[in-house]
Amino acid sequence: MGESLFFTLPEIVLTLGSLFLLMLAAFMGDRVSRLATWLAVGFFVIAALVTPEIIGRGGVGFDGLYIADSFAAFSKILIYIAAAAALVAATSWFARDGTFRTEYPVLILLSAVGMGMMVSAGDLLTLYVGLELLSLSSYVLASFQRRDVRSAEAGLKYFVLGALASGILLYGISLLYGFTGSTLFGQINLALGRDGVSTGELFGIVFVLAGIAFKVSAVPFHMWTPDVYEGAPTPVTAYFASAPKVAAMCLMARVAIEGMGPATFEWRQIVIFSALASTILGGVAAINQRNIKRLLAYSSINNVGFALIGLAAATREGIASVLFYMAVYVVMTIGSFLCVLRMRDETGRPVETIASLSGLSRTRPGLAAALAMFMFSLAGIPPLFGFWPKFLVFNAAVEADLTWLAAVGIATSVIGAYYYLKIIKTMYFDEPAPAFEPSRDRIEGVLIVLAALFISPLGYFSIPYIDAAAQNAAGALF
Amino acid sequence: MIQAAAFYLFATIVIASGVMTIASRNPVHSVLWLILAFFNAAGLMLLLGAEFIAMLLVIVYVGAVAVLFLFVVMMLDVDFAEMRAGFAKYLPFGTLLAIVLLAEIVFAIAAWNAGSIATGVRAAPTNAAVPNIEALGTVLYTRYLYIFEGAGLVLLVAMIGAIVLTQRTRSGVRPQNVSAQVRRRPEDATRNVNQPVGQGVEL
Numbered sequence: 001m002g003e004s005l006f007f008t009l010p011e012i013v014l015t016l017g018s019l020f021l022l023m024l025a026a027f028m029g030d031r032v033s034r035l036a037t038w039l040a041v042g043f044f045v046i047a048a049l050v051t052p053e054i055i056g057r058g059g060v061g062f063d064g065l066y067i068a069d070s071f072a073a074f075s076k077i078l079i080y081i082a083a084a085a086a087l088v089a090a091t092s093w094f095a096r097d098g099t100f101r102t103e104y105p106v107l108i109l110l111s112a113v114g115m116g117m118m119v120s121a122g123d124l125l126t127l128y129v130g131l132e133l134l135s136l137s138s139y140v141l142a143s144f145q146r147r148d149v150r151s152a153e154a155g156l157k158y159f160v161l162g163a164l165a166s167g168i169l170l171y172g173i174s175l176l177y178g179f180t181g182s183t184l185f186g187q188i189n190l191a192l193g194r195d196g197v198s199t200g201e202l203f204g205i206v207f208v209l210a211g212i213a214f215k216v217s218a219v220p221f222h223m224w225t226p227d228v229y230e231g232a233p234t235p236v237t238a239y240f241a242s243a244p245k246v247a248a249m250c251l252m253a254r255v256a257i258e259g260m261g262p263a264t265f266e267w268r269q270i271v272i273f274s275a276l277a278s279t280i281l282g283g284v285a286a287i288n289q290r291n292i293k294r295l296l297a298y299s300s301i302n303n304v305g306f307a308l309i310g311l312a313a314a315t316r317e318g319i320a321s322v323l324f325y326m327a328v329y330v331v332m333t334i335g336s337f338l339c340v341l342r343m344r345d346e347t348g349r350p351v352e353t354i355a356s357l358s359g360l361s362r363t364r365p366g367l368a369a370a371l372a373m374f375m376f377s378l379a380g381i382p383p384l385f386g387f388w389p390k391f392l393v394f395n396a397a398v399e400a401d402l403t404w405l406a407a408v409g410i411a412t413s414v415i416g417a418y419y420y421l422k423i424i425k426t427m428y429f430d431e432p433a434p435a436f437e438p439s440r441d442r443i444e445g446v447l448i449v450l451a452a453l454f455i456s457p458l459g460y461f462s463i464p465y466i467d468a469a470a471q472n473a474a475g476a477l478f
Numbered sequence: 479m480i481q482a483a484a485f486y487l488f489a490t491i492v493i494a495s496g497v498m499t500i501a502s503r504n505p506v507h508s509v510l511w512l513i514l515a516f517f518n519a520a521g522l523m524l525l526l527g528a529e530f531i532a533m534l535l536v537i538v539y540v541g542a543v544a545v546l547f548l549f550v551v552m553m554l555d556v557d558f559a560e561m562r563a564g565f566a567k568y569l570p571f572g573t574l575l576a577i578v579l580l581a582e583i584v585f586a587i588a589a590w591n592a593g594s595i596a597t598g599v600r601a602a603p604t605n606a607a608v609p610n611i612e613a614l615g616t617v618l619y620t621r622y623l624y625i626f627e628g629a630g631l632v633l634l635v636a637m638i639g640a641i642v643l644t645q646r647t648r649s650g651v652r653p654q655n656v657s658a659q660v661r662r663r664p665e666d667a668t669r670n671v672n673q674p675v676g677q678g679v680e681l
Contacts (some may be wrong), residue, residue, distance in 0.1 A: 015631065061624070110631060137639075140642055
């Protein structure tokens with residue numbers, strides 16, 4: 001038991017941290033919300049430092065319910081970085097409206113506990129409880145600005161659709177449990193390998209993957225994404241688009257490889273369909289969007305599709321490319337949302353239309369350049385770093401004899417490039433719209449510069465390190 | 479044999495009443511169908527040999543349904559007077575449900591006495607010597623401790639969420655000031671007066 005508890009050290013740190021902040025919130029009120037945010041960032045740093053595999057060896061805890069391997073460590077570090085960035089981005093945003101409450105960092109910490117449970121899950125029950133912990137905090141975060149009608153609507157929509165997805169997931173879990181006799185990934189794997197995939201098991205696999213696909217907003221289950229992303233407060237949207245996506249994607253990879261390995265042929269069809277549908281719909285539906293947050297929502301659907309192509313390969317290289325993709329995707333997404341956070345008109349009210357970006361290169365050249373870099377990178381245009389993970393994903397697909405999938409993927413990334421380039425055209429070649437209010441927050445500016453540096457060709461210097469970590473992490477699943 | 483018959487009976491009614499819960503237009507009917515679904519789910523648990531879960535299902539969900547009923551009545555603006563007037567109208571429907579439930583209880587007891595069904599034993603072999611509650615408690619606090627604590631956190635988030643989304647500070651309310659109440663001494667509120675005879679009281 002002691003060793004098992006040692007493995008869960010990051011979750012324990014985050015839980016105790018959130019309870020401490022909860023006390024702070026209860027006794028000090030909203031005056032200390034800024035302090036609480038920085039304390040929460042500190043807890044994330046501690047949690048990252050005590051992650052097993054970082055401080056020593058990992059292992060399997062609680063009789064297989066919890067797995068602390070290099071795969072979990074990689075995803076957790078990524079999740080903690082993304083969540084900390086979303087926390088820092090929120091301070092000045094909420095402070096402007098006077099709605100910054102101390103519960104915000106508490107909820108982010110608790111959802112990070114849920115995400116840690118998800119990526120370390122070795123059992124369908126751990127998976128479900130972790131997912132539910134994340135979802136429940138997300139519903140609250142989506143409607144955090146409760147006086148804003150759109151925020152409340154986003155929360156309600158997310159809640160209703162999320163509850164439906166949880167139901168689907170639970171149905172799949174009960175089918176898998178009923179037909180294989182266990183909820184442990186390892187046991188399910190053995191049962192599937194022993195006597196082939198029966199119809200009941202196949203249904204279970206389909207439902208479980210559908211439930212998780214809702215969380216990564218892959219296409220047949222993406223309907224909630226644009227509405228929730230548009231309605232939720234922008235820092236929360238930045239959070240939704242980064243950390244939970246990583247967690248759900250890593251969870252999907254682990255369930256698919258560790259839990260359903262012998263059924264690869266069956267689940268690969270689902271993943272391929274979802275990947276193609278996501279890349280195509282994410283590219284086509286974004287073209288007519290007028291709201292930058294909606295556009296970024298479709299962009300995230302599109303990107304998830306590309307990451308799924310790596311998962312469809314179902315090889316060690318494929319999983320490593322998924323991890324690499326998510327790492328770069330998180331930086332690009334957070335960078336773009338940090339730019340969106342700076343979009344405020346001269347009275348200080350946030351604006352979200354793409355039209356308001358017209359001629360940004362003349363009024364705010366720095367911001368325009370940063371946003372242009374993120375857009376080029378999201379489109380996967382070569383000198384920028386966003387190209388490399390796309391290349392890895394397609395490469396993995398080709399090596400797994402899925403050349404046609406890679407070819408279609410490349411074709412759809414061209415569709416996607418259209419709307420990214422349209423934003424750049426709006427910023428650089430259109431008549432200037434009224435200038436944005438000058439932004440004062442330095443920390444956000446520093447984060448944007450850091451993200452832009454990582455995305456720039458300088459990022460290629462980090463390839464050996466990230467690649468080694470991703471390969472090592474992916475190796476833990478095979 | 480009787481277990482198989484009971485299983486199909488319960489399973490059919492669970493699904494049918496589940497469908498009726500979402501299909502019926504009257505919210506009161508919906509809630510009643512839901513109760514029927516819960517009872518039948520409890521019957522299925524009984525067949526699996528999980529008596530404790532079966533009883534828990536009935537006890538907890540009957541409580542939950544009572545709350546749900548209140549919510550339905552409050553939120554959907556159901557007219558109470560009209561509902562009372564409709565008592566006679568609901569009587570045959572309610573009686574029907576009651577008869578079904580009674581028949582099922584008889585069935586369930588007969589089936590339970592015949593032993594639990596084989597599928598349950600195959601999926602999760604249990605030690606017959608250990609009572610249900612004991613077995614559940616043993617795994618809940620040892621093997622599944624991690625998930626149990628996780629479920630606790632889920633509830634904590636639900637509580638925080640409810641407070642974050644609904645609590646607001648209203649102006650013009652007079653909340654209790656505990657420290658002021660505790661600080662108050664007898665001298666602040668009372669005074670001793672040596673009242674002379676024959677004079678009026680000065681208040």
